[in-house]
Amino acid sequence: MTVLEHTGAVLLQVLADPRALGLSLVGTVVGIVFGALPGISSTMSLAVLAPLTFGLDATQAMLFLMGVFNGSVYGGSISAILVNIPGTPGAIVTQLDGHPLARRGRAGEALGYATLASAFGALFGLVVFITVAPLLASVGLKFQSPEFTGLALLGLASLSAAMPGETFRGILAGLVGLLLATIGLDPLTNVLRFDFGSRHLAGGIAIIPAAIGLFGLAEVLANVGAGAARWEVIRTIRRVLPPWRELRETLPAAVRGSLIGIVVGIIPAAGSAIGVVFSWIQERRLSRHPERFGTGEPRGIVAPEACNNACIGGDLIPTMSLGIPGDSITAVLMGALLVQGLRPGPLLFRDHPAFVASVYVALAVAIVFTTVLGLLGARIFARALTIPKPVLLAGIAVLCVVGAYAVNNSLFDVGVMVVFGALGYAMARGGWPTVPLVFGLILGPMLEENLRRTLVVAGGDWLIYLRRPISLSLLLLSLVVALYPQYLERRQRRRAPDAEAPASEVVGQWTVRGEGPGG
């Protein structure tokens, strides 16, 4: 059976199973609330909630996690509109027009635009995901170890390039991540490495506890350090559905936003925060009334919201079909799948087509729930924003501890989580990106294994990488991707030494916070 044939079967199964639907619904609700709460990014939501799925089978886990994923990406717009603080990095520009519109007494409509644009973008992304991923996977099936080495390098290179002004530090952080991945048993020879005599280290460093520390605890620490600020929520929400005529006019913006989102998503490691900034600037440039942008222009909400949700499908393409995470959110998702014993990559499509189908179905169901909840429950989610910050921080800290523990029922993993939390906090304070650490942890085994296999087959001849056209082009592409931003930056600095691009500034704020320009 092909993946598509499986999809129909899985869809029927899920629709007939109240428990499965319930998991997706709960995931979506929690995702929207977490996404809406300022300071809880989609990456963090997925990291702290992933442990809840360890007792479930792979399909059920996907239903829950895709609900969290899609819900939190959408939820980010709620606080952007009602509080003027983006709930997630993907919502950084939604507030520019969303909040002014809400202040004019049209908060409900602003949320409506965001909801419908998110639904549109997410569906767009899903369709492209379903069409492109199997094709890419079948190309990937022809890849051999030299190509996979190149692919892993490309993933790391594009990650460091996605961090504006942080390329060099990003590369170093990625190296540290790769190094951390070598701790423990070497899978090819069963030799222990860097265990320093510890039984626990011999087991290696698990990805999920590290991710919970870097994306969860580090953020809690940053907030504890900053002191918990309070925020002002706009509470008056009247009609949610915008007038049809105005809505229709925003359709081109939704299409453009979705296209940008998909492209940004497919590029490994480039997160939606880059895409939304780009799509907002693009809309303003194309508009006949650019002066309206920033004052409550619906297109200024629709384009970025379509973009960040379309990014989900885009991100899933390299993640599922090649095993290269599309951004920090999908990196955590990959970590959760590895716990389930599933390694994303071309083989997944050949060996587990039913599981791939369940990813499609899970995302589709999550999109439906998100849209319905967004349109009907706007007032309830606005209330969720009034949860006092101290309660939130204490609750998340507890969730980090229990989640890390749940991976292996081991307190050592909790220790790993705490160490990574402290490390992530310190790195963010020093202006270092932390996402490359997780990418290194995930891509490390793939990179090393394929590097060594290549050398075995080639009899230790490194030049084999240059003789195979695909591996050569992947390596060259990695080089270009890593070096081109440096070149651009230098040229920009030479031209206008004091001017700083607003886009990189907005994205930079999140980079500094240790999130990286992810979700």
Place this chain on the structure above:
Amino acid sequence: MARTAPVKLVGRSGDRLVDLWLADFVAAVLVLAVAAVGLAWLRGNETLTAYDFGTDPGPALFPRLLLQALGLGGLVLLARALWGLAAIRRRGGVRTDRAAGAGWRRAAWGALWPAVFLLSLAAYLAALPRLGFVPATTAFALAWILVLTRRQDRRLGLRAVAAAIVAALAISLLTAAVFEGFVQVPLP
């Protein structure tokens, strides 16, 4: 949620440079230390050096490459830090040592609460097996809700304390219920 900027000295001094210099210098030392320890471990490990792995380049190759690259990166960072220091000196008007001292103090004060948080987390983890999950978690959550509410400049009246107790209980009971009942994890 307040965004935390990196340690930044705002003032007449060459603030940004002082900042970069410090961050680069500390990072360089740490990165070089990791590279040195790692390479020493690889050299001192008999299993890695004594065995012949046949055509496989062996388990030491990849880490060694990484450590060498890290070492190189550490040197670049160090060079950048020293270049930054020279730039600060060139600008003049800034007592580097004083600016650096101020930078350290600021960083240390800013990190005070997170450090306290980490310590309390360690105490909480130690208390978990002894007190049991719900009591230890409730105490940990309650303490932090109270501290953070106080730092928000809210007065801690009887009502606020009562609300905090309810919230702390809700946090511990809810996580216990979800993880023990749903995920089936035996909590410590």
